[in-house]
Amino acid sequence: MLKLTLAGVNHKTTPIEIRERLAYPKEHLNDALKSLSRREGILETMILSTCNRVEILTVTTHSSPDPEFYLSFLQETHPVLQGHSLRPYLYHLTGQEAALHFFEVTASLDSLVIGEPQITGQVKEAYERARSLHLVGPMLNQIFQRAISSSKRVRTETGISNLPVSISYAACQLARKIFQDMGDKNVLLLGGGDMAQLTARHMRKMGVGSLTLMMRDEKKGKELASEYQAHYAPFSELENTLVHSDMVVCSTGADTYLIDEKMVAAVHSRRKAGTLFMIDIAVPRNIDPAITRHSGIFLYNIDDLKTVVEANQREREYEALQAREIVREELSTFIRWLADRSTVPLIQSLRSHTESIRIAEMDRYQGVLANLPPETREKVDILTRSLINKILHPTYQTIRQSPDVDEVREWVTKCYGLPSDLPNPGAEATSGENVSGTLSLSQPPLVEGESPA
């Protein structure tokens, strides 16, 4: 019997001071995995280690390892944690709960920023690492395939990842609400701070027509301009550049308005383009809010962008409700797979038992059957097979649909007189989901190097 267990810490349970010590450096992950796999009872395992979580997924024989097992492993592989107790931070899930948690993590429903796309790639990486060390068997393979499938469905069937939740992305989202095609748009960046650089990077990804960068420091400005394939212009050109700009991103350290109402009034009459979208992420602000009196001008400051981000986060949480439904559907598919795997040995036992009875009866009447023409003998053979299949069909259905294979095995054994020592193609047949909510699977041989989705 195989048991699925997940133990770990994440951003919800553990402060950053502990998490940063627990995260495995990439070069140490293989050693940690090998060390874990050498422990008693471990058949399959993988470790997901990111800045927000360290989670260990294991498949073991007979019983789930207790939290102490994982605590001792984490202590052993992190000597720096000696003296610190991880017990208050560790969560330990088994069976269905472990599977559900893994599905939610992969679909980015358990992330710090719900819907962020990196976690799915990190799960894939963790799986590939374990697979390369031959630590993945049928259980982990199947749970990984289903988790990736649910993650894909969540992305395509919900809007969970459509809405940006960073200030710089929010600025780009707003630009998309105003402009359809960024390919013919001129964007002016005032200042070269981190936010301006991030925005410049996103703008380049959006395929913006031209980028102009203005900075007080000409040397640095030209360097940055070259990095983002932008054109450098001095501040003295501001008014002229505004005439041809469609979007302005302002994040300088200046303590006065760089763009005031008077400048915009002068520029407005010379402008050919209709709409001017301005983002002022500087504190103190660099653009006079009075400029919005002019038609076709949209101005957003840092607080406005935070409002966009908050609204998007709320929207993502709403979408997450639908996403959780999808995850539960995929979990049901996984549980059905487990149940099917568990019932196969019992069905095969019953089939071989009845077939042996049929053959014995056919032999008993061999004398009578021998007098029949060959085609009639063949028909009798088909008839007996068909009869048995028809009689047993409801039983097969009942076995497949049964939530407790142990109980149904006992019932089938009594009803059909199955010998207890009947050859069993698999190991001990067990339930796919029992009352305690744990998942289990009759033990198949470990599959090495199964391909991912």
Place this chain on the structure above:
Amino acid sequence: MGGALLHTLSLFILFTLRGHFTLISLKEAASFFSWALVIVFLILEHQRKAHILGIVVFPVSFLSLLFVLGVSTDPSFLRSPTTSILISLHSVLIDLGLASAALAFFVSCFYLTLDMFLRRKIFNLFFNKLPSLEFLDRLNREFNGLGFLFLTLGLIFVMIWSYRTYATVWPWGQRGSWSLLVWFLYLALVLLRRRRNFQGKQAAYLSIAGFFLFAMTILAVNLYMGGGHSVF
């Protein structure tokens, strides 16, 4: 899609049985308007991914069909006299023009709503579903251009018919004057659009006014002013 296909089939059967495709009653005009609205929307949705228009196109089309069902059927509608091909073209083109004007009206409403959301910093679900201002403005321009084209062609055909029947190109009077006013308004929209600074809110407001004038003219002219559309 299924509804649009069935509606197309029903119009085809009606026109085939009758032998011409003149829309001879307000009921038929409403039915054709409903069909034209959905067809133009489906083409647009396929080409431009303007899904958001569906939230107004389908209810309006449905209401238009409800109106059609509510009006009693004239049992002689299949036996109506064969009319000139020019009148048939006129009625269909004017109806297509109205459908285009209605779509321009919808996108103008969306434009003004999105503009208001952006100015007041309202970020709700509807905000997220709306396409960009630039896209809505472009759609508005295209629908108005299409509406103007249909309207112009519709009026040219009726002018030819009028000249042949009454030996006068333009039958002045209330009906003719209002029709000309609508045409001039759409001409103004199309010409003003050629100037780069006439766009956005100004164009949206004028489109809304244009649609109202167009729709009111069709209703008022045909319901209260008599004339060539005597069966209305």
